[in-house]
Amino acid sequence: MTDPRHTDRQSAQPGGQRRVRSFVLRQGRITPAQAQAFDAHWSRYGLDYSDQRIDLQALFARPAPVVLEIGFGNGEQLLHAAVNEPTRNFLGIEVHRPGVGRLMNGLAVANVDNIRISNHDAVEVIERQLAPDSLDEVRIYFPDPWPKVRHHKRRLIQPEFVELLATRVRSGGLLHLATDWAEYAEHMLAVVDGSGRWRNRAGLGAYSEVPGWRINTHFEKRGVRLGHGVWDLIFERV
Secondary structure (H helix, E strand, O other): OOOOOOOOEEEEOHHHOEEEEOOOOOOOOOOHHHHHHHHHHHHHHEOOOOOOOOOHHHHHOOOOOEEEEEOOOOOHHHHHHHHHOOOOEEEEEOOOHHHHHHHHHHHHHHOOOOEEEEOOOHHHHHHHHOOOOOEEEEEEEOOOOOOOHHHHHHOOOOHHHHHHHHHHEEEEEEEEEEEOOHHHHHHHHHHHHOOOOEEEOOOOOOOEOOOOOOOOOHHHHHHHHOOOOOEEEEEEEO
16 A cells, blocks of 8 residues: 655755655555546646746635645545635645545535645745745644654755745744654654744643644554554744
Protein backbone atom coordinates (compact mmCIF):
# COMPACT_ATOMS: atom_id res chain seq x y z
CA MET A 1 0.00 0.00 0.00
CA THR A 2 1.34 3.43 -0.87
CA ASP A 3 2.39 5.52 2.12
CA PRO A 4 0.03 8.51 2.07
CA ARG A 5 2.42 10.77 3.91
CA HIS A 6 3.70 13.91 2.24
CA THR A 7 7.46 13.55 2.36
CA ASP A 8 10.47 15.50 1.26
CA ARG A 9 13.73 15.02 -0.58
CA GLN A 10 16.71 16.99 -1.79
CA SER A 11 17.22 17.70 -5.46
CA ALA A 12 20.29 18.82 -7.35
CA GLN A 13 20.43 22.45 -8.44
CA PRO A 14 22.78 24.30 -10.81
CA GLY A 15 26.20 24.82 -9.29
CA GLY A 16 26.02 21.64 -7.24
CA GLN A 17 23.77 23.06 -4.52
CA ARG A 18 20.97 20.97 -3.13
CA ARG A 19 17.60 22.15 -1.87
CA VAL A 20 14.87 20.48 0.14
CA ARG A 21 11.72 19.61 -1.74
CA SER A 22 8.53 18.75 0.06
CA PHE A 23 8.14 15.17 -1.09
CA VAL A 24 9.43 11.84 -2.29
CA LEU A 25 7.12 10.70 -5.05
CA ARG A 26 5.67 7.30 -4.15
CA GLN A 27 2.84 6.96 -6.60
CA GLY A 28 0.38 4.21 -5.87
CA ARG A 29 -2.03 2.72 -8.37
CA ILE A 30 -4.57 5.27 -9.50
CA THR A 31 -8.09 3.98 -10.01
CA PRO A 32 -10.10 4.82 -13.14
CA ALA A 33 -12.40 7.04 -11.05
CA GLN A 34 -9.45 8.92 -9.59
CA ALA A 35 -7.90 9.38 -13.03
CA GLN A 36 -11.18 10.58 -14.49
CA ALA A 37 -11.47 13.17 -11.72
CA PHE A 38 -8.67 15.16 -13.34
CA ASP A 39 -10.67 15.48 -16.56
CA ALA A 40 -13.98 16.08 -14.81
CA HIS A 41 -13.02 18.35 -11.92
CA TRP A 42 -9.54 19.86 -12.35
CA SER A 43 -10.92 22.96 -14.07
CA ARG A 44 -13.12 23.55 -11.01
CA TYR A 45 -10.71 22.66 -8.21
CA GLY A 46 -7.21 22.57 -9.67
CA LEU A 47 -4.52 25.21 -9.36
CA ASP A 48 -1.93 24.95 -12.13
CA TYR A 49 1.64 25.63 -11.12
CA SER A 50 3.49 28.67 -12.43
CA ASP A 51 6.23 30.96 -11.16
CA GLN A 52 3.78 33.86 -10.93
CA ARG A 53 2.20 35.09 -7.70
CA ILE A 54 -1.51 34.40 -7.40
CA ASP A 55 -4.21 36.65 -5.99
CA LEU A 56 -5.98 34.34 -3.54
CA GLN A 57 -9.06 36.52 -3.25
CA ALA A 58 -9.44 36.46 -7.01
CA LEU A 59 -8.77 32.71 -7.11
CA PHE A 60 -11.65 32.02 -4.73
CA ALA A 61 -13.78 34.90 -6.01
CA ARG A 62 -14.34 36.13 -2.47
CA PRO A 63 -12.40 37.61 0.44
CA ALA A 64 -12.02 35.07 3.26
CA PRO A 65 -9.27 33.66 5.51
CA VAL A 66 -7.07 31.17 3.65
CA VAL A 67 -5.92 27.88 5.18
CA LEU A 68 -3.15 25.88 3.51
CA GLU A 69 -2.89 22.12 4.11
CA ILE A 70 0.37 20.57 2.93
CA GLY A 71 0.38 16.87 2.09
CA PHE A 72 -3.30 16.05 2.46
CA GLY A 73 -2.92 12.36 1.51
CA ASN A 74 -6.33 11.01 0.53
CA GLY A 75 -7.97 14.32 1.42
CA GLU A 76 -10.18 13.06 4.24
CA GLN A 77 -9.29 15.91 6.60
CA LEU A 78 -9.35 18.57 3.91
CA LEU A 79 -12.77 17.54 2.64
CA HIS A 80 -14.10 17.68 6.19
CA ALA A 81 -12.64 21.16 6.62
CA ALA A 82 -14.05 22.51 3.37
CA VAL A 83 -17.54 21.27 4.27
CA ASN A 84 -17.51 22.25 7.93
CA GLU A 85 -15.63 25.57 7.74
CA PRO A 86 -17.54 27.26 4.91
CA THR A 87 -16.43 30.79 5.82
CA ARG A 88 -12.81 29.92 5.08
CA ASN A 89 -10.97 29.26 1.84
CA PHE A 90 -8.73 26.20 1.60
CA LEU A 91 -5.68 25.50 -0.50
CA GLY A 92 -4.41 21.91 -0.49
CA ILE A 93 -1.06 20.72 -1.84
CA GLU A 94 -0.40 17.05 -2.60
CA VAL A 95 1.91 15.45 -5.17
CA HIS A 96 0.25 12.01 -5.18
CA ARG A 97 -2.33 11.90 -7.94
CA PRO A 98 -4.51 9.11 -6.46
CA GLY A 99 -5.16 11.23 -3.37
CA VAL A 100 -5.82 14.33 -5.45
CA GLY A 101 -8.29 12.45 -7.64
CA ARG A 102 -10.08 10.97 -4.66
CA LEU A 103 -10.41 14.35 -2.99
CA MET A 104 -11.77 16.02 -6.13
CA ASN A 105 -14.43 13.35 -6.47
CA GLY A 106 -15.43 13.89 -2.85
CA LEU A 107 -15.55 17.67 -3.28
CA ALA A 108 -17.76 17.33 -6.34
CA VAL A 109 -20.20 15.10 -4.44
CA ALA A 110 -20.26 17.58 -1.54
CA ASN A 111 -20.60 20.45 -4.05
CA VAL A 112 -18.23 22.81 -2.23
CA ASP A 113 -16.30 25.60 -3.92
CA ASN A 114 -14.13 27.01 -1.12
CA ILE A 115 -11.12 24.88 -2.01
CA ARG A 116 -8.38 24.71 -4.63
CA ILE A 117 -5.77 21.97 -5.07
CA SER A 118 -2.19 22.05 -6.27
CA ASN A 119 -0.57 18.83 -7.53
CA HIS A 120 2.98 20.15 -7.22
CA ASP A 121 5.93 20.49 -4.83
CA ALA A 122 4.81 22.50 -1.81
CA VAL A 123 8.07 24.38 -1.35
CA GLU A 124 7.94 25.74 -4.90
CA VAL A 125 4.27 26.65 -4.63
CA ILE A 126 4.87 28.53 -1.37
CA GLU A 127 8.01 30.28 -2.59
CA ARG A 128 6.79 31.32 -6.02
CA GLN A 129 3.00 31.42 -6.03
CA LEU A 130 2.04 32.63 -2.56
CA ALA A 131 2.54 36.25 -1.55
CA PRO A 132 3.89 37.31 1.84
CA ASP A 133 1.26 37.47 4.59
CA SER A 134 -1.33 35.84 2.33
CA LEU A 135 -2.19 32.88 4.60
CA ASP A 136 -4.14 32.73 7.84
CA GLU A 137 -3.17 29.19 8.77
CA VAL A 138 -0.95 26.30 7.67
CA ARG A 139 -1.80 22.70 8.56
CA ILE A 140 0.69 19.85 8.18
CA TYR A 141 -0.59 16.53 9.46
CA PHE A 142 1.50 13.37 9.78
CA PRO A 143 4.39 14.18 7.43
CA ASP A 144 6.90 11.40 6.86
CA PRO A 145 9.05 11.15 10.05
CA TRP A 146 12.09 9.72 8.24
CA PRO A 147 13.00 7.74 11.39
CA LYS A 148 16.55 6.76 10.42
CA VAL A 149 19.09 9.28 11.70
CA ARG A 150 20.83 9.51 8.33
CA HIS A 151 17.51 10.58 6.79
CA HIS A 152 16.59 13.27 9.32
CA LYS A 153 17.80 15.96 6.91
CA ARG A 154 14.94 14.95 4.59
CA ARG A 155 12.25 15.91 7.07
CA LEU A 156 9.89 18.65 5.95
CA ILE A 157 9.89 20.48 9.29
CA GLN A 158 13.28 22.16 9.29
CA PRO A 159 14.32 25.67 10.39
CA GLU A 160 14.50 26.98 6.83
CA PHE A 161 11.03 25.72 5.94
CA VAL A 162 9.51 27.05 9.17
CA GLU A 163 11.01 30.46 8.39
CA LEU A 164 9.60 30.32 4.85
CA LEU A 165 6.13 29.62 6.26
CA ALA A 166 6.50 32.57 8.62
CA THR A 167 6.91 34.88 5.64
CA ARG A 168 3.63 33.70 4.13
CA VAL A 169 1.46 33.59 7.27
CA ARG A 170 0.11 36.89 8.55
CA SER A 171 0.84 38.06 12.09
CA GLY A 172 -1.53 36.21 14.43
CA GLY A 173 -2.00 33.35 11.98
CA LEU A 174 -1.46 29.72 12.94
CA LEU A 175 0.84 26.81 12.17
CA HIS A 176 -0.72 23.48 13.18
CA LEU A 177 1.42 20.33 13.08
CA ALA A 178 0.51 16.76 14.05
CA THR A 179 2.55 13.57 14.11
CA ASP A 180 2.32 10.02 15.41
CA TRP A 181 6.09 9.67 15.79
CA ALA A 182 7.40 10.68 19.23
CA GLU A 183 10.93 11.61 18.19
CA TYR A 184 9.64 13.69 15.28
CA ALA A 185 7.24 15.47 17.65
CA GLU A 186 10.26 16.43 19.77
CA HIS A 187 12.08 17.58 16.65
CA MET A 188 9.09 19.69 15.52
CA LEU A 189 8.80 21.25 18.95
CA ALA A 190 12.49 22.14 19.08
CA VAL A 191 12.53 23.57 15.56
CA VAL A 192 9.47 25.80 15.85
CA ASP A 193 10.03 26.78 19.48
CA GLY A 194 13.55 27.74 18.41
CA SER A 195 12.26 30.17 15.83
CA GLY A 196 11.67 33.75 16.81
CA ARG A 197 8.72 33.95 14.42
CA TRP A 198 6.28 31.62 16.19
CA ARG A 199 4.75 31.47 19.69
CA ASN A 200 3.74 28.10 21.10
CA ARG A 201 0.08 28.37 22.11
CA ALA A 202 0.49 25.63 24.72
CA GLY A 203 3.60 27.24 26.21
CA LEU A 204 7.27 26.76 25.44
CA GLY A 205 8.12 23.07 25.16
CA ALA A 206 4.50 21.91 25.43
CA TYR A 207 2.05 20.12 23.14
CA SER A 208 -1.51 21.21 22.40
CA GLU A 209 -4.79 19.37 22.83
CA VAL A 210 -6.32 18.13 19.57
CA PRO A 211 -8.37 21.09 18.27
CA GLY A 212 -11.94 20.64 17.14
CA TRP A 213 -11.12 21.25 13.49
CA ARG A 214 -8.79 18.22 13.17
CA ILE A 215 -10.63 14.93 12.78
CA ASN A 216 -9.36 11.46 13.59
CA THR A 217 -8.66 10.17 10.08
CA HIS A 218 -8.39 6.60 8.85
CA PHE A 219 -4.60 6.99 8.67
CA GLU A 220 -4.41 8.22 12.27
CA LYS A 221 -6.67 5.43 13.54
CA ARG A 222 -4.38 2.89 11.89
CA GLY A 223 -1.40 4.37 13.70
CA VAL A 224 -3.19 4.28 17.03
CA ARG A 225 -4.04 0.60 16.47
CA LEU A 226 -0.32 0.01 15.98
CA GLY A 227 0.38 1.62 19.34
CA HIS A 228 1.46 5.05 18.14
CA GLY A 229 0.85 8.15 20.22
CA VAL A 230 -0.34 11.36 18.58
CA TRP A 231 1.03 14.84 19.23
CA ASP A 232 -0.46 18.17 18.11
CA LEU A 233 1.54 21.39 18.05
CA ILE A 234 -0.09 24.79 17.46
CA PHE A 235 1.93 27.96 17.01
CA GLU A 236 0.91 31.58 16.47
CA ARG A 237 2.82 33.83 14.11
CA VAL A 238 4.30 36.77 16.07
